[in-house]
Amino acid sequence: DTGVSQDPRHKITKRGQNVTFRCDPISEHNRLYWYRQTLGQGPEFLTYFQNEAQLEKSRLLSDRFSAERPKGSFSTLEIQRTEQGDSAMYLCASSLTRGSATSTDTQYFGPGTRLTVL
């Protein structure tokens, strides 16, 4: 399968625990994005990387959220001290851009990680 993959697909955790999700983008894609989607809403942008550089992180929901893409390939999203309000689907997307940092391109989504915080 050459699409975007995410792991795990489901995560149940207790409030206060830390969780980490992994995303593997389409192999030649240089941009990687994280989104959160809650029931009845469209995905909400959190952060994105171009290669290993995190070019936008002001939209991460709080300082409990952090993301990395150390070698410009896979990425991880960590949520520390989880809260019940963090329960959502966390989606990763990737795209290939040959333009500048301000260029737009089509994003392809992974299957998501569904987080439930008890």
Added chain:
Amino acid sequence: RKEVEQDPGPFNVPEGATVAFNCTYSNSASQSFFWYRQDCRKEPKLLMSVYSSGNEDGRFTAQLNRASQYISLLIRDSKLSDSATYLCVVNVWYDMRFGAGTRLTVKP
């Protein structure tokens, strides 16, 4: 006001019907426009890009009016398999802004 607004639906239509979805956006700097389809508990999948000149892909026609900041999607001869949530997406650089989606159910 949300940056991307869609008809909330749901739309329940019989097979073969024509259905139209509307979407408005508030950021005049928006550069790219898309319709994504999302099946229940699945990831969004690109349906089609939207251009000012209008574009068609089989039974699907998308239209963009930049002056009115309005996007539409028309589905002709709807099929049972068209049942899904349709997400209007507006892009400024890397930033994709999604509408809340319009749910479509096509019934036999």
